[in-house]
Every structure is written in C-alpha cells, then in structure tokens.
Amino acid sequence: MPAGQPHAHEAAAAACVGSGANHSNHRVPAHSPPPLPAEVVPAYPPPESEDDETWVWTQIKAEARRDADAEPALASFLYATVLFHLATLTAHPSLRAAVVADLLAAHSRDPACVGFSHCLLNYKGFLAIQAHRVAHVLWAQQRRPLALALQSRVADVFAVDIHPAAVVGKGILLDHATGVVIGETAVVGDNVSILHHVTLGGTGKAVGDRHPKIGDGVLIGAGATILGNVKIGAGAKIGAGSVVLIDVPARSTAVGNPARLIGGKKAEGANEEDMPGESMDHTSFIRQWSDYTI
Structure with missing residues (x-):
C-alpha cells in the first residue's frame, strides 16, 4: 500500500461519517444488533464472578455496540476497529493479560474514563503503553530498527x-x-x-x-x-x-x-x-x- 494511503476500514469509516451513508454499506452486518439495556454495560465487573480478561473484552464489545446504536456516525468506525477485530491481540498471552490489567487500571483510577472502549480507542497514555509492549517484544527479538521506529512514531503522535x-x-x-x-x-x-x-x-x-x-x-x-x-x-x-x-x-x-x-x-x-x-x-x-x- 502506498505511504499515506488509508487502510480500507479507515476509508470506509471516513466515507460513512462524511456522507451520512448507512453503515450497512461498509461491511457491517445487514441486521444490526438491537440496542443494549443499561444493565448490560455495567460500570465494573461483578466481583469474584468472572475472569477479568474474558469480562473486559465482552464489556468492550457491549460498549461499542451501545455507542454504535447511539451515534450512527461512529458506527462504521466502531464496527471496523472493535466489533470486527477483537480476536487475539497477539501470540503472547502475557501481553493480553497486561492489556486487560492496563484497561482495568485506567477505568478504576481515572474518574474521567467513561468506559473500556473509550480507553481502548482514545486514551493516549493507554495506547502509548500498548505500543511500547509491542516495541519491547520486537527489541527482544533483535528487530531493533523496527522497535526504534515504533518508539519514534509513538513519541511523535502521543508525546510519550x-x-x-x-x-x-x-x-x-x-x-x-x-x-x-x-x-x-x-x-x-x-x-x-x-x-x-x-x-x-x-x-x-x-x-x-x-x-x-x-x-x-x-x-x-x-x-x-x-x-x-x-x-x-x-x-x-x-x-x-x-x-x-x-x-x-x-x-x-x-x-x-x-x-x-x-x-x-x-x-x-x-x-x-x-x-x-x-x-x-x-x-x-x-x-x-x-x-x-x-
């Protein structure tokens, strides 16, 4: 792909937001899920009831569905970045566990954090840490030019x-x-x-x-x-x-x-x-x- 050219899902999201087109035209299922009741998206996980990692990813998908229903202009973006792509984060289970722990930390310690999906998509401190985790793996694999390039890009974008x-x-x-x-x-x-x-x-x-x-x-x-x-x-x-x-x-x-x-x-x-x-x-x-x- 030529430098500077957006990925397909980014272009689709931009087109949807800019034109007001129905998000079903952008690889979104024809039958959108019904709106979620408030109790499906609680503030914190039920204590001692479910594994944190499983609960958090389920929670993120529920929040993304709720927000897509509430804000049609964001629906294509949310489906492309969250609902279609919450598969395995990486081949490293320890990294997945760290990501979940970081999400829980932001949600429990920062009163401005309104939800897990908001943090996942928009919190630059969280995003910078996750980018570092990837760069650290690359560094350990002796892929150091790529790790340093990622560090430079993160510093440029997030000032971290x-x-x-x-x-x-x-x-x-x-x-x-x-x-x-x-x-x-x-x-x-x-x-x-x-x-x-x-x-x-x-x-x-x-x-x-x-x-x-x-x-x-x-x-x-x-x-x-x-x-x-x-x-x-x-x-x-x-x-x-x-x-x-x-x-x-x-x-x-x-x-x-x-x-x-x-x-x-x-x-x-x-x-x-x-x-x-x-x-x-x-x-x-x-x-x-x-x-x-x-």
Whole structure:
C-alpha cells in the first residue's frame, strides 16, 4: 500500500461519517444488533464472578455496540476497529493479560474514563503503553530498527517517549501522559501510576544500567523527575514536581527539589495493603508530616 494511503476500514469509516451513508454499506452486518439495556454495560465487573480478561473484552464489545446504536456516525468506525477485530491481540498471552490489567487500571483510577472502549480507542497514555509492549517484544527479538521506529512514531503522535528496552509491568496508568519519558534501562513494576511530564532518566554521564527502578504500586506525581539508577520502593509516593536523585524506601514519600524523604508512619485508617499507585492519593503525606495547611 502506498505511504499515506488509508487502510480500507479507515476509508470506509471516513466515507460513512462524511456522507451520512448507512453503515450497512461498509461491511457491517445487514441486521444490526438491537440496542443494549443499561444493565448490560455495567460500570465494573461483578466481583469474584468472572475472569477479568474474558469480562473486559465482552464489556468492550457491549460498549461499542451501545455507542454504535447511539451515534450512527461512529458506527462504521466502531464496527471496523472493535466489533470486527477483537480476536487475539497477539501470540503472547502475557501481553493480553497486561492489556486487560492496563484497561482495568485506567477505568478504576481515572474518574474521567467513561468506559473500556473509550480507553481502548482514545486514551493516549493507554495506547502509548500498548505500543511500547509491542516495541519491547520486537527489541527482544533483535528487530531493533523496527522497535526504534515504533518508539519514534509513538513519541511523535502521543508525546510519550519510552525506550523499547525499558521493562514495564502490568496495571500501568499514564494519566494524561503528555511528556512522559522512560529511559532504556528503566524498570517499572506492576500497578504503577504515572502522571504527565514525568521523566525516568539518566544523569547524563553514566553508561550501562543508568535509569530508575520503580517498585510495585508506586505513584509518581505530575512533573516529577527521577534520575539515575535509583530504586523507588514498593508503595512509595513521589510528589509532583520533585527531583529524585536518591533511593526512596518502600511506603515512604519523596517531595521537593532536591527531594527529601518523608515516611515511616502509617497513615491513620490506612490499610496495610493500600498502594498509592492504585489509590491515587497524592496528598495524605501533607496531613501526616507537614505543618503546612491549605
């Protein structure tokens, strides 16, 4: 296909939206499914009732059908991109599980996320992470020129720059995502939440293993910069705008420029299993450790 020429399903979607034509002319089944009642598209999966992965893909299809019924102008796009193409994501089951964990993370942690299909199609932080997962597989397969080309394209489109060699866990939320940079030897654990303009970078002089290691359940606030091969312990919290150059112990907070450590005392009423990367609690340390009041 010549460069710049749209794929068939993209052209069909554009033609449908532009002309108002019935989407049955664009490879959509002649008999569209009936509208779905609200209870078919609940907000969260029933607890302890179904496997997360199966439930989420079923949920996405239900939401896409609902939205296609509600917005005929979007019907061709939704059928082409979701309802016709929710087969196996890749040949790697672990990647499929990571995608589902990322969808659940966005839906549960971001109050602006109105549904799984919305996240799947429109959330650039989610899309950037999934593109990185593909690039990481390519990197591991020694297909490095293609992996780097994908990295460059993702950076151009989403303003998120993640080196293909970086190791990223599952259940990741890039909230807003603009300006996120993750270096080559960085490691990000599971259930981590990262806000916009966060840098996991080197110090500019070291070589080799030179980027941060982020533990499970960490929350990194907007504009934070973590430099060097430092370790951020599980359940730690990095305040917005902080510059971190030293290790941060588990369950503690780092704030300021340069960052100072605050931590060691359990928050009143907090559960030992609570993780800031999942709770998205940015400000409890102020009440616990500071005389400053708003």
